[in-house]
Amino acid sequence: MKSSISDLIAAFNFKALLESLIAIVIGFLIGALVLLAFGYDPAVAYSALFGGALGSTNSIASTLAYSTPIMLTALTFAISARTGIFNIGAEGSFYFGAIAAVIFTNIWANMWFGLAMGILLGALWSLPAAFLKVYRGVHEVISTIMLNWIAWFFVFWLVVGPYANPNDPNKTIRIPESARLPLIGNTNLSIAFIIAIIMAVLSYYLLWHTVFGFGMRASGLNPRAARYGGVDPNKAIIWSFIIGGVMSGLGGAMKIMGEPPTYAISQGMANVYGFGFDGIGVALVGRNHPLGIIFAAIFFGMLRAGTALMQIEAQVPLEIIKVIQGIIVITIAVPGLYDLVKNVFKKG
Amino acid sequence: MKEVPIIEMKGIVKVYPDGTKALKGVDFSVKQGEIHGLLGENGAGKTTLMKILSGMLHPTEGKIYVRGKEVRFKSPADALANGIGMVHQHFTLVEVFDALHNIILGMEGHGLLSKINVDKAREKLKKLMEDLNFRVPLDVPVEDLPVGVQQRIEILKMLFRDVDVLILDEPTAVLTPIEVEELFAVLRKLKAEGKTIIFISHKLNEVMELTDRVTVLRKGEVVGTVKTSEATPQLLARMMVGRDVVLRIQKPPKEPGEPILRIENLWVKGDRGEDAVKDLAFEVRAGEIFGIAGVEGNGQTELIEAITGLRRPEKGRIILNDRDITGRPPKELYDAGMAHIPEDRTRMGLILDMTVTENAILGLQWRKEFQRWVGTVDWGKAKRHTEMLINEFEIVAPGVDAPVKSLSGGNQQKLIVAREVSKKPVLIIASQPTRGVDVASTEYIRNYLVKLRNEGKAVLLVSADLDEILQLSDRMGIMYEGEFMGIVKPEEVTTEEIGMMMGGIKYEELNK
Incomplete structure (x- = not known):
């Protein structure tokens, strides 16, 4: 076990970590300027933000609860990215995972069955883009965007139609009590968070410690060399889509099965929308590394959880937090930023 | 009176950014109206030399004279303005455009409102094709045409720009024997019209058949220029590969097995x-x-x-x-x-x-x-x-x-x-x-x-x-x-x- 822990530490790229931290600091600094420009006090706003995110057991629980779905959708993006694929289909698989949980737990009220069906539908929904890519050369960005829309309207129809709650028209039917994910302690945080962490560690293990993961990464970096090295890049691509679908499908299912008090998809899909896209940002900040993604997801969860208090105490609108998130992602995307900052400090 | 060569390159040196010395002081001259072969193995520097002449590359050292006047090409457009055009081994066609639009591409002028007269261009092209007996379909997307036809389009593109010196880089590599014959016929006709052609090749037969003079390059240096009528394939082969083999490898004799x-x-x-x-x-x-x-x-x-x-x-x-x-x-x-x-x-x-x-x-x-x-x-x-x-x-x-x-x-x-x-x-x-x-x-x-x-x-x-x-x-x-x-x-x-x-x-x- 000791060697595994040192492996984990060795696997973490220090430079990448520092780059992400620098981006976060820059995001907050520019965010402060934005706050000032709109007449808010950054100090008050930020202290409310951190208070709301980490101030109490409940706030920490909500931080971690927010981080759970985006951790999984970020894994979808990262695993594909490591295989050389820009897969933005997490959103669609997430919807399918969520609706699968609703449908199948109402057939058999068993938690594991619900999770399994979420995983299955999420994975199935990743296949069209995978096969289009491998056999017809359709670019995955195009296909996944379109498949996301198909998923959106199809699941939307299921939500307002066949699975609408007859007693509460604002929601779908609920997850039966015996199929809900257990909560941790006396909080609103379910074991979904722990499952997500386990998935991240498994993803890391897959990519860096298995022959198959080695082939996936080789295909992502140089498909020609991978083929020469006995790897079938097409197979690697298909599996990266499937594993990605598994993560997002699981994320969608757990979002509904582990989210008190509703345990249902709300009308307009407000509580399942956007997690796939946020996952891309999380993956970028986490440098497409499953272990980096754990921290990046918790950080994004903090921002989300802290927003409530920031809105109340500093009257800062939610959108400002989105601006800060956006700036951080853009800062990460600027290549060589780390070297730039390092040079500035060297000169200074 | 000594005739002024149409192209003269003196002391051309080319060092690539990675330190490779592709050309080590090459002197090269071409007479007006001849077909001049440029022969050599891979890496001899043939293509590099011609890319310099056509303005694609800049020489590290050396001078270029066109009709006795020193020139300095910043881009292929400068070379074209001096009547020098090159057909590359790898074609530079827009695959979804038809031949006509590929040929006139880049001649639209630079003003915002300048406009090319497509009909006039078509007329000129038709006449050109008629004169040379060298036809391509003008209205079919290039991607639907065979390689040999694509090459013709590349050549027509240069002729349409009224080049005097046409450089062809290994033009026969992609052609069938019949297409090669047709190409040679056209090149001879162009020569008869007074055009100058530089023909890059490593194929001895083709060089012997087509060219008037041959310059042989080896490892970035000129081995020599000979009149084709005075050359034999043996001589050219020796010039192309001849070298002192340095034996430093110890290899004991061995009976091979299964x-x-x-x-x-x-x-x-x-x-x-x-x-x-x-x-x-x-x-x-x-x-x-x-x-x-x-x-x-x-x-x-x-x-x-x-x-x-x-x-x-x-x-x-x-x-x-x-x-x-x-x-x-x-x-x-x-x-x-x-x-x-x-x-x-x-x-x-x-x-x-x-x-x-x-x-x-x-x-x-x-x-x-x-x-x-x-x-x-x-x-x-x-x-x-x-x-x-x-x-x-x-x-x-x-x-x-x-x-x-x-x-x-x-x-x-x-x-x-x-x-x-x-x-x-x-x-x-x-x-x-x-x-x-x-x-x-x-x-x-x-x-x-x-x-x-x-x-x-x-x-x-x-x-x-x-x-x-x-x-x-x-x-x-x-x-x-x-x-x-x-x-x-x-x-x-x-x-x-x-x-x-x-x-x-x-x-x-x-x-x-």
Whole structure:
């Protein structure tokens, strides 16, 4: 076990970590300027933000609860990215995972069955883009965007139609009590968070410690060399889509099965929308590394959880937090930023 | 009175950013109205010289004169303005445009409102095609046209711009024999109209048939310029490849054993669907180095890809140790005892962004010795293996966890050789094993290949470096347009004869 822990530490790229931290600091600094420009006090706003995110057991629980779905959708993006694929289909698989949980737990009220069906539908929904890519050369960005829309309207129809709650028209039917994910302690945080962490560690293990993961990464970096090295890049691509679908499908299912008090998809899909896209940002900040993604997801969860208090105490609108998130992602995307900052400090 | 040459290049030196000296002070002159051949092996500097003349590249040193006046080209447009146009080996056409729009592309003028008269252009083109008896369909998207027609479009593009000097870079490489004849007819007609043509080639017959004078380049230097009427294929071959072979490799005589690799009537298609390998048959025996010589692009790459499972052959069989391996995937071939040093080190042989260790087990990753349990990699074992290779092959590397791109080219290549040998193969396929590798590593790798042969392994060596083939091979096949012009022992032939075979003359026809 000791060697595994040192492996984990060795696997973490220090430079990448520092780059992400620098981006976060820059995001907050520019965010402060934005706050000032709109007449808010950054100090008050930020202290409310951190208070709301980490101030109490409940706030920490909500931080971690927010981080759970985006951790999984970020894994979808990262695993594909490591295989050389820009897969933005997490959103669609997430919807399918969520609706699968609703449908199948109402057939058999068993938690594991619900999770399994979420995983299955999420994975199935990743296949069209995978096969289009491998056999017809359709670019995955195009296909996944379109498949996301198909998923959106199809699941939307299921939500307002066949699975609408007859007693509460604002929601779908609920997850039966015996199929809900257990909560941790006396909080609103379910074991979904722990499952997500386990998935991240498994993803890391897959990519860096298995022959198959080695082939996936080789295909992502140089498909020609991978083929020469006995790897079938097409197979690697298909599996990266499937594993990605598994993560997002699981994320969608757990979002509904582990989210008190509703345990249902709300009308307009407000509580399942956007997690796939946020996952891309999380993956970028986490440098497409499953272990980096754990921290990046918790950080994004903090921002989300802290927003409530920031809105109340500093009257800062939610959108400002989105601006800060956006700036951080853009800062990460600027290549060589780390070297730039390092040079500035060297000169200074 | 001495005639002023239309083109004169003096003391041209070209050093590429990576330090490669492609041209080492070349003097080159072309007379008005002649067809001037530019002959040489790969890497002789033919294309570089012509890219400089057509404004694509800038010379490091040297002067260019057009009709006696010094010029300095900043871009191909400057060269065009001086009446010099080049048709490249790789076409520069917009695939979804038709011929007409490809030809007028770039002549729209620069003003926001300037407009080309398409009808007028069509008229001019039609007349041009009529005069030359050189036709292309003007309204079909280029991607739907065969390669030979695409090339005509490229030539028409230059003629439409009224060039006086037309440079053609290996124009016949993609053409069928009939198309070659048609092309030559057009080029002769252009000459009759007073155009000057520079014809880059490595094919002796074509140069002999078409040109008035020939300049031969070798390793960035001019060997000489001769009148074609006074030249013979033998003379040109000697000029092209002739060199002092330095024998530094110790190679004891050895009786070869059983055939390890057998190629039977193999046909392989190239990327453009052409027959790149045509009915090839040969065998490589245990304890033998079989060399394949020839100018690059004559099917060697496709042949090796077919043997190593990277390209599906059309017809024929590949047999390794009595087992039919035709069309099997690389993994199976490695397990059957094949190792492959690929020709392209950075694009196929290595994954530059991975570490030395990761690269050291590429193609070995599923072997038991690197597994902790089934399907997992034991990086501890992989690292020890890598350290062993580094020591044994004297590879200079900052560490086993360093990215492989931090190694020098020579050490990268040694790592590939080390990895392939560690597969414990019975057959080693070495494709351009010392290209771009420093002298010390080159010698090391060559000696190692001989050592493998002495140990009884079969070695198939492909190289564009004729010295290498001559030094290492026990037998060699000279490849030209997908076929062997002959399979000979290096000591039985002269460099002149090899040069002629590389230029497309069969061994049996040599001494007639």
